[in-house]
Amino acid sequence: MSDLELCYMPAHEALRRFKTRDLSPVELMEATIRRAEAMKSPVNALTYTHFDEAMDRARRAEAKYAKGARTGALEGLPVGIKDESEIKGKPTSLGSLIHKDHVADRTSTMNARIMAAGGIVHARTSTPEFCCSGVTWSRLWGVTRNPWNPDFTCGGSSGGAAASLGSGTSTLATGSDIGGSIRIPASLCGVVGYKPPYGRNPDDPPFNLDFFCHTGPMARTVRDTILLQNVMAGPSPHDITTLRPKLRLPLDYKPIKGWKIAFSMDLGGFQVDPEVQKNTLAALDVFRSLGATVEEIDLGWKPNVLDAGLDYLQHIFGGYLSRLLKEHGDKMTTYARHFAEQGRKSKAADYVGTLEVIGDMYMTLGPILERYNVLICPTTALPAVPADFDQSTGTVEINGKQVNPMLGWAMTTPFNMMSRCPVLSVPSGRASNGVPTGIQIVGRTYCDADVFRAGMAFESVQGPWYGNAASRPSL
Template sequence: MSDTDLCYLPAAEALRLFRKRKLSPVELMAATIRRAEAIQPTVNCFTFTHFDEAMDLARKAEAKYARGRKTGALEGLPIGIKDESYIAGKPTSNGSLIFKDYIASHTSPMNARILKEGGIVHARTATPEFSCAGYTWSRLWGITRNPWNLEKTPGGSSGGTAASLASGTSAIATGSDIGGSIRIPASNCGLVGYKPPYGRNPDDPPFNLDFYCHTGPLARTVEDAIILQNVMSGPHPLDISTLRPKLTLPTSYRPIKGWKIAFSMDLGFFNVDREVQKNTLAALEVFRALGAEVHEVKLGWTEASLEASMDYLDHLFGASVSRLLKEHGSKLTTYARAFARKGQKSKAVDFVHALDMANRMYATLGPILEDYNVLVCPTTAIPALPADFDQSKDQVKINGRTIKNPFLGWAMTTPFNAMSRCPVISMPSGRAGNGVPTGIQIVGRTYCDADVFRAAMAFETAQGQWYGAARSRPKL
């Protein structure tokens, strides 16, 4: 098996080969590091790397498998960890000059679980500053690029994670999603990205108490996403929001024949690129071929739904960043500074209005999901933004029209952060003419995680996995 084939091997398959002693964690880690060193100058998906330590840990994992010792659920896998969570004694920058020398004193709950299960953190994946953008560049680390088209962004804020997976430099990797930050990069890079329902996975304070905020996995296959999600999930003694009991998802599911699937192309108000529409319609035909009924539905949502979500993000997330303005404003990126200033202006009445709007939105979505197994819609209204896009000054045009909100007016993800108890998975739907992938979201009833994975697994089985052959990978 070539180095490249090794690097794109599904994590689940690598684990099976480890257990059969047909592949060593050392072989996989060495191939991954060689590819990372070759790809990093072009894609720029990593911030900090820990290659020497990763090789040492791979040797220890190899010895465990060789001696038949008990191994963890992720034992020996190279796992990219988004550069916003913490590992004690290791640097975390949050993509900011302000924290370029910060060393963590504790390990974030999800990272502790990954390490306990034998996952090896060979690298930290790049983010926009404080994860407050749907693209990935910062003054500290530069521009992260989409492996499918280097002129485009891999998305954000988990953009480094997505770029790493798409370029074969991590087996699986972590993300977080407060406005689409897992699903946007999953769509932009042809990956599986899962936003679990609020409370399913633990997080660090204070954003563990923000119901828009979710940690979750990105992966190249549905099974790989399930493997990481099962490690990340469950109640945690330091996070009061986490749910009991722990949910463990199966990795195989029955067919979806006879299911009823609702779909909306625009959620009532998005202007959706024609290529995204075409690929979404093709994806719906896959579901029909699987024996599901597919019906268009009207949610009754308007642009006011997105505006309310933005008010929510300004009030909590923007206000959090705004605390840095007085002392560190000159070190911030243009987009983080603009977001912080909006946070300073936010009012409590705007926040309360956002809560009212979330209830109004669910008043139509909830009954629809009682009649249908899942809802399907595009993940983003365009294939991808330019790699150097800046929401503080640049505009977004879709089908020749400039949209009102360049921050997230092109991302059809944020409404489902407001609908935070609904599980949502993003799946690849096709590619645009510029080579960039597009995606669909599969939205489930509240806390019905297995439903979206069942639909995603059926879709992937019918459609085929994206990275299994050289012809279906980025040409890097």
Template sequence: MSDPDLCYMPATEAIRRFKARTLSPVELMQAVIARAEAVQKKVNAFTYTHFDEAMDLARKAEAKYAKGQRTGVLEGLPIGIKDESYIKGKPTSGGSLIMKDYVAKHTSPQNERILKAGGIAHARTATPEFSCAGYTWSKLWGVTRNPWNRKFTPGGSSGGSAASLASGTSAIATGSDIGGSIRIPASACGLVGFKPPYGRNPDDPPFNLDFYCHTGPLARTVSDAILLQNVMSGPYAGDISTLRPKLTLPTAYKPIKGMKIAFSMDLGFYEVDRDVQKNTLAALDVFRSLGAQVDEVDLGWTHKTLQSGMAYLDHLFGASLAGLLNTHSREMTSYARHFAKSGQKSKATDFVATLSTVNEMYAKLGPLLERYDVLICPTNALPAVAADFDQSTDKLRINGKPVNPMLGWVMTLPFNMLSRCPVLTMPSGRARNGVPTGIQIVGRSYSDADVFRFGMAYEAAAPKWYETAATRPAL
């Protein structure tokens, strides 16, 4: 098996081979590090790397498997950890010059669980500054690029995680999603991304109490996403928002024959790129071939949805950055500074109005999901924006029509608003520019297994990604 084949091996397969002693964690780590060193300058997926320590930990994992000792469910896997969460004693920058010298004093709950399960944090993955954009570049780390076409972004804010997976430099990776930050990059890089329902996975304060905010996995396969999600999920003593009892997702599911899918191409108001439309329709044909019923529906949502969602982000997320303007404005990126200034203008009445919009939205979707098993729609309305796109200054058009440059080109924010609904993003194809496109599978509130049932069935029947050199990015 060539080194690239090792680098793109599913995490679940790697664990199986570790246990069978037909593959060593050391072999896998060596291959992944070599791959990272070969492609980092092209893709720029990583910020900090911990390769020497990772090799030491891989040797310890190898010894555990060799001796038949008890191993964690992630034992020996190289896992990209988003440079936003914390690992005690290690640097975390949040993509910002302001934090370039910060060393974490504690380990974030999701990372604590990953490390306890034997996962190896060989590298930290790039983010836009403070994770406040749908693309990934910063003054501190430069531009992160899409491995499928480096002129374009891998998405954001978990763009480094997605770029790493697509370029074969992590087995699985972590992300966080406050407006689509797991799903946007998963779609743009041809990956599986899961936004769990609010409270399913723990997070650091204060954003653990922000119901738009979710931590979750990015992966190259559905099984790998399940593997990491089952480690990340469950109640946490330091996070009052986390749900009891822990939900453990099954790894096998019944067929979807006879099940019902509600479908919307535009959620009522998005302008959707023609390549995205074509690939979405092709994906729906895969579901039909599996015996599912697909019906187009009208949700009755309007541009008010996007406006309200952005008003909410301004009030909490933007306002949380506003305190940096007086002392750190010059160090901030243009887009983070613009977002912070928007937060300064937000009013409590604006925030309260967004809650009414969420109720209005669910008054449409809730009853619909009593008649249908899931809702499917595109993930990104445009495959991706340019790698160096700046939402604070650049204009954006889809099909020749102007759209909001911040979040008007992605269709993810409505499901942060409806945060108790699980959402699984799956690849739907590639656009003419080579950039992948994706679909969102939206489930009933807290019905996580439903979206994975559909995702698993779709993955088994759809064209395969990453299996061979011919189906991987050419780097």
């Protein structure tokens, strides 16, 4: 079996082969490391690497399988961990020069769970500075590029995670999502990303207390995404927001014949690129072929929805970063500094105004989701922006109209506002520039299984997105 076949093998298939001893975790890790070295320059998805330690752990996993010993749910799999959460004794940079020498003295709960399940952290995946951009570049690590077309961004802020999956340098990866940071890069890199309902997965303080913020899994298949989600989820004594009891999702689902699916192309206020529209409509036809009824609906949302979402982020997240300006402003990227400066200007009244908009949004979305099984819309309104795009200085145009350069080209932030709704992003096709596009499958509050059931059904028709050479990047 070639290195590429190993590197793009689904996680669930690798686990099956480990158990039958048709494949060793050592073979998979060796192939992954070789691929990571080859992709360092063209993609630049990884920050800190722990290859020697990963090989040691792969050998231990190999020994467990050889003895028929009990193995964890992720035993022997290479898992890319976003360079944001912590692992004791290991560096964590948050993509910032300010934190380049930081070594963690604790392990984030989700990382502890992944390692306890046998997942092997071979590398950390890149992020924009402080995860505050929809593209991934920083002064510390440089530009992370889209494996399908390096001229374009891989998305952000979990851009390194998606680029690593897309380029075959991780089998599974973790992300976090405060304005679309899992779903944007998942869409742009042609992988699967899941924003769970708020409280489903643990996070670190203080942002575990921010209901816009979610940690979640990323993978190349829906089934693999469930596999990682089941490890990450569950109550934690270190996170007061986490839900009891733990939800364990099944790996197999019934068909969706007879389902009613709502769809909105623009969520009431987004400009959407024609190629994104075309791929979204084709995806909706797949759902129809599965026996579902698909109906276009009016959410009643206005363009001020995005403005309110960004105001919220500037008040909470921008306010958090503003504390760094006086001492460390000269070390910050232009976009992080601009975000911090906007946060410093935000007032409590602005924050309360965002909550009023959020309340109004659910007054229309809630009743719609009672009538339909799921809602579908595009993940991003544009296939991608340039790899080195700067949201603090650049402009974005869709359909001849300028949109907000921060997140006006993505359609994810409204569902951080609707934070208790589970959202799964799956690939919908590719644009003429080679960059993938995606759709969001939005479920009723805390109905996680519904979005995975729809995603699994869709994937069953589309086939494995990385199953052969023609369906993978040509790097």
